[in-house]
Amino acid sequence: MRARPASHVPAAAARLRRRLPDRAHVLRILSASLLVAAAGASLAQPPEPAAVGRDRPLTSTWLCENERSVLLNAHPSQRHEEAWLTYAGSRVAVERTRSASGVSFASRDGKVTWQEKGDEATLQFSGLLAEPLLCRRQGAARR
Secondary structure, three states: OOOOOOOHHHHHHHHHHHHOOOHHHHHHHHHHHHHHHHHHHHHOOOOOHHHHHHHOOEEEEEEEOOOOEEEEEEOOOOOOOOEEEEEOOEEEEEEEEOOOOOEEEEOOOOOEEEEEEOOEEEEEEOOOOOOOEEEEEOOOOOO
């Protein structure tokens, strides 16, 4: 292999420097990339737990004395929005009704009523239940 003259090395280094961006340019590109990545990461964060219930309906699960579950899907802050109650494979649209204490829902035809107070609720479902059914919020301690 032939040795290259020493004058050739500085010329090659000069050509390489012309093709590579300067350090300041590289730092600007890296800084911009980091800012974009940080902004994307902050947008991808889940909402605060307190904000979740205010923005969309919540589903609460109740376990009844007959070992069946009731699912109630309702928007906690929009009282006039339709809610849904599911029991024994039947899903019924219910509306919030006036209650002296607690929260109450009823279907438009009056066949389904749901009254909850704290961690206990009573379900009346005409055609499926002969008498009112006591339910407890799932995860609530028994008294």
